[in-house]
Amino acid sequence: MPSPITKKGYDALKAELDRLRKVERPQVIEAIAEARSHGDLSENAEYDAAKERQGFIESRIAEIETKLADARVVEIAGRTSDTVVFGATVSVIEQETRSKRQYTLVGQDEADMKFNRISIQSPVGRALIGKRVGDFVEVTTPAKMVEYEVVEIRFEEL
Known part of the structure; x- marks a missing residue:
């Protein structure tokens, strides 16, 4: 079932998804590579932290993609109603x-x-x-x- 969202809310989710894909994901990949270069991964706190961050980023990307796919943008500007509805x-x-x-x-x-x-x-x-x-x-x-x-x-x- 589609989830109602305002245009502003939809745009904010799109901006977050864009930032995660273009900024955060490359940064964490770089951090993982840097941590790997330090050698032994079994006791490498930087590597563990970067991998954990990567998991969070990938999870959030998937979550936002699902929300955007299920979203139904509801235009608020110029709307009128005698009853309380979404956006009121x-x-x-x-x-x-x-x-x-x-x-x-x-x-x-x-x-x-x-x-x-x-x-x-x-x-x-x-x-x-x-x-x-x-x-x-x-x-x-x-x-x-x-x-x-x-x-x-x-x-x-x-």
Whole structure:
């Protein structure tokens, strides 16, 4: 099943893949060759570290290639909807504290709480999908049940 992703998120994954292939992979191959030139590999910490790094890089390349193959880019700019959907920026009021919060619903690889971007697979994201302004949602957190009121839905470029 295709995974939704913003254009910005897709471009970021492509840039990381490009960097891994063109910069990191050649650097680690060079580091392995350098470590090999030191002789005995059985007690060669540089060689072990470089091989471990190589494994990580190759694993990450494969992971990104799979994500890009499964990705479905969703255009956000100019979009409108009466309901919360992927890419929406949603303002909510937490009912107990009356504090206002804002979340942008994005794909799992784009989620970043520093920028209030939450995954559509997160508990809050799942609860908000399909809701309208004025709707209430309940979200179970590890600490307690939280109730939010949806007060605004908009779409903005990320």
